[in-house]
Amino acid sequence: MLKQTLQQKLLQKLSPQQIQFIKLLQVPTVSLDTRIKEELEENPALEDGSLANMNEPIEDYPDKDPDEQFNSEESSFDEEFSVDEYIQEDDYKDYGGNYNGDDDEERKEIPIAIQDSFFEKLQNQLDLLALSDKNYLIGQQIIGSLDDDGYLRRPIPSLVDDLSFSQNTFVEESEVEDMLKVIQEFDPPGIGARDLQECLLIQLKKKDQENPTIVLATRVVEDYLEEFTKKHYDKIEKQLGVNSEELKDIINEILKLNPKPGDSGAVAGKQLHVIPDFHISNNDGVLHLTLNGRNAPELRVSKSYQEMFEHYEKVEKSDKKMKEAVQFVKQKLDSAKWFIDAIKQRQQTLLKTMNAIMEYQYEYFLTGDDRVLKPMILKDIADRIDMDISTVSRVANSKYVQTEFGTFLLKSFFSEAIQTDSGEEVSNKEVKKILEECIANEDKRKPLADEKLTEILKDKGYSIARRTVAKYREAMNIPVARLRKEL
Structure with missing residues (x-):
């Protein structure tokens, strides 16, 4: 049965200004130039002020929190429209792309050499072999089926089916196996292995068998x-009949092998750029904070567009x-x-x-000592600056600060509090630092178990x-005591 009803609802609706601010706030410095260039290309009414003389006074803009509703009376726009329409109209781009550089002549780019990819290098080695057309197609199929780390995880019968369907070439499993052995002789050593054991054995067999x-070492990989x-x-010492020194040499030989032979080629030429958004300098015990200059571009509204609008406003609009x-x-x-x-x-x-x-x-930014970091959560900063927690989170999750002792993500300065026996609250980073030092200084022949680490921390208050010690250890990517053991 259909009926009509009246309902009252309170809804919080984001304005187009809020959406744009939120998007820009999340953009790190490394991508801001690209985002500004996109806007300059899409909007002819926006100009780069650094390319023209700017004699107009600069307006002061008060702090605004994007997570609080804008006052409608302060809006200078006559028309209202929905967020959906705004997003469809402006077609927001994904801001997480790679940094494409800028036109700053003083900025020097690091040259990146053009190299063949991992698969191209394998293909080049295949081209040098005197093979029949059939074996060449099998070799191409095997190379194309390798993972980025250099392993062949696709079963041989599946490769046979792939060749019959895609290449119209009918082969036996034994022919694929024979061609796989040929490719396993390619560089880098270990390519074409089907598991870790085979990968290590391929590399060991290329070494001096005398x-x-x-x-x-080959026997250890094969049997133990x-x-x-x-x-x-x-157990290995007993089975091989060797002493600790001899086993140490064997283990060192195995550790020299590459468990992911495809990695070196797969990631060649990739570089990670971390451009700090802030700089903190220490001037005789007084900290000085500056914002990266790229965060303050000189932008202006086009005078020609303003004059054009004023002209159109005076003309009869019946047309x-x-x-x-x-x-x-x-x-x-407006945009x-x-x-x-x-x-x-x-x-x-x-x-x-x-x-x-x-x-x-x-105190931390003066010394760089993790042990003096205070417990700090997002709410602590949000309360200080009178903004929403989500605003602080957007800044902390994507921005870096350069100090005299390194460049850090802002998120790394936030931590939970732990209470000591004396009742004092300290950062859990302080506990992690102590754990790291204990493990670094332990006897590797008898590494400290989590129970022992817990006792050490209790002795320190x-x-x-x-289980909390285990959680912190895992968060620092430190393995359990048994796996930290060395000879």
């Missing part, structure tokens, strides 16, 4: 690989085309103003947030459970 250490990975060295022209120019002018406003708000929000973090962790 060397007794190589022979014993599980004991080796679990570091049950005493439909004239109305459309006025609407188009107004839309572009340019929104973008400039969002950029300026971004600068102020970044500085305000980072300054609050610096003041909160002042940190009463935490063994």
